[in-house]
Amino acid sequence: xxxxxxxxxxxxxxxxxxxxxxxxxxxxxxxxxxxxxxxxxxxxxxxxxxxxxxxxxxxxxxxxxxxxxxxxxxxxxxxxxxxxxxxxxxxxxxxxxxxxxxxxxxxxxxxxxxxxxxxxxxxxxxxxxxxxxxxxxxxxxxxxxxxxxxxxxxxxxxxxxxxxxxxxxxxxxxxxxxxxxxxxxxxxxxxxxxxxxxxxxxxxxxxxxxxxxxxxxxxxxxxxxxxxxxxxxxxxxxxxxxxxxxxxxxxxxxxxxxxxxxxxxxxxxxxxxxxxxxxxxxxxxxxxxxxxxxxxxxxxxxxxxxxxxxxxxxxxxxxxxxxxxxxxxxxxxxxxxxxxxxxxxxxxxxxxxxxxxxxxxxxxxxxxxxxxxxxxxx
Numbered sequence: 001x002x003x004x005x006x007x008x009x010x011x012x013x014x015x016x017x018x019x020x021x022x023x024x025x026x027x028x029x030x031x032x033x034x035x036x037x038x039x040x041x042x043x044x045x046x047x048x049x050x051x052x053x054x055x056x057x058x059x060x061x062x063x064x065x066x067x068x069x070x071x072x073x074x075x076x077x078x079x080x081x082x083x084x085x086x087x088x089x090x091x092x093x094x095x096x097x098x099x100x101x102x103x104x105x106x107x108x109x110x111x112x113x114x115x116x117x118x119x120x121x122x123x124x125x126x127x128x129x130x131x132x133x134x135x136x137x138x139x140x141x142x143x144x145x146x147x148x149x150x151x152x153x154x155x156x157x158x159x160x161x162x163x164x165x166x167x168x169x170x171x172x173x174x175x176x177x178x179x180x181x182x183x184x185x186x187x188x189x190x191x192x193x194x195x196x197x198x199x200x201x202x203x204x205x206x207x208x209x210x211x212x213x214x215x216x217x218x219x220x221x222x223x224x225x226x227x228x229x230x231x232x233x234x235x236x237x238x239x240x241x242x243x244x245x246x247x248x249x250x251x252x253x254x255x256x257x258x259x260x261x262x263x264x265x266x267x268x269x270x271x272x273x274x275x276x277x278x279x280x281x282x283x284x285x286x287x288x289x290x291x292x293x294x295x296x297x298x299x300x301x302x303x304x305x306x307x308x309x310x311x312x313x314x315x316x317x318x319x320x321x322x323x324x325x326x327x328x329x330x331x332x333x334x335x336x337x338x339x340x341x342x343x344x345x346x347x348x349x350x351x352x353x354x355x356x357x358x359x360x361x362x363x364x365x366x367x368x369x370x371x372x373x374x375x376x377x378x
Contacts, residue, residue, distance in 0.1 A: 053086065053100035053154075056163065062102035062151065064111040071115070071148035072173055076265075077231040080239035081150050084263070085171040088227045088245050093154040093167050103151025105168070105219065111149050114209070117142075123212075125205045135182045139191035143178035145201040147231060149209070165218065169225040170209060174202050176230050176240070190233070199244065202228040206246070207254045214253055224248040226255060238265040238304055262310065268303035276310045283343045284315075290339035291319060294332060314348040321355050329353070330376060333361040337372055340365055
């Protein structure tokens with residue numbers, strides 16, 4: 001059995017940064033700045049995987065950094081709104097020739113203005129309201145559709161040893177439910193937003209945002225990818241997904257063609273009888289029974305499956321435990337590894353064993369591989 005020695009925090013950071021210390025010297029280049037000055041930047045020589053972008057060093061934080069935490073309901077949606085947009089961007093900006101940088105063109109004040117209602121701010125993208133409208137009327141006729149705007153920049157290397165902007169990706173996080181109060185400090189009510197209306201508003205807002213971006217000289221002639229993201233309700237423990245995306249080619253003021261995206265996160269165990277989930281659900285239930293046989297005093301076993309085009313891509317399982325000794329953790333991890341091999345053969349699975357003390361063990365099994373990677377934290 002092999003040892004997997006990357007802890008989740010490192011894995012998460014690596015997913016965003018997309019690089020590890022290089023075996024040979026990294027490339028030093030100059031980056032053209034908006035103010036027409038250049039500064040030295042470094043492109044790491046090695047990336048973890050071809051599905052990750054290399055990221056320029058020093059790392060530049062988003063110009064609107066921090067807003068996403070207050071604008072999107074759950075930590076699950078926050079992560080997916082960013083990583084899902086990065087995944088979409090690979091359709092237009094390949095990981096071999098483009099480098100990732102957080103958005104530098106939409107300032108915090110700009111994003112706030114664009115997210116406002118048009119009756120509050122001149123550039124507000126959400127529908128206007130009037131003082132005479134009741135809370136229920138706002139909820140049914142003029143809900144807040146757009147919750148947040150995610151910007152990502154993708155840079156390319158030039159022949160004169162510089163990097164320049166090669167394209168932009170914009171993620172529009174849309175509300176699936178509008179929450180409102182009938183009176184100040186009163187109870188919250190929720191109004192589901194019509195799916196067709198959500199799509200219509202998202203595409204309309206995307207066209208307006210592209211038009212506004214094109215007014216800036218540095219953004220006139222770069223491709224702009226726009227993805228529409230539907231966030232989940234506040235109490236959900238799985239993320240929403242991007243459901244449509246399109247590209248405004250260099251110089252164009254609107255998306256050429258919108259393409260539907262078939263992605264979904266599914267919580268296991270599930271009572272859904274659809275064939276697309278049935279096999280994984282049955283295997284998960286058997287796995288859960290194996291956990292019960294060994295150690296019944298657990299909180300819960302939760303699985304999250306990520307599906308693309310009705311096919312599962314990865315299953316993530318969380319197993320909280322109440323062990324007190326290292327030998328108990330080792331024994332349980334060994335037992336769980338055997339159960340994992342027995343129940344999940346042809347899909348990618350990651351099992352995280354945790355306690356009140358934090359992470360205890362990690363098991364990672366790739367599809368059709370015999371030996372999982374196992375790490376027990378010291």
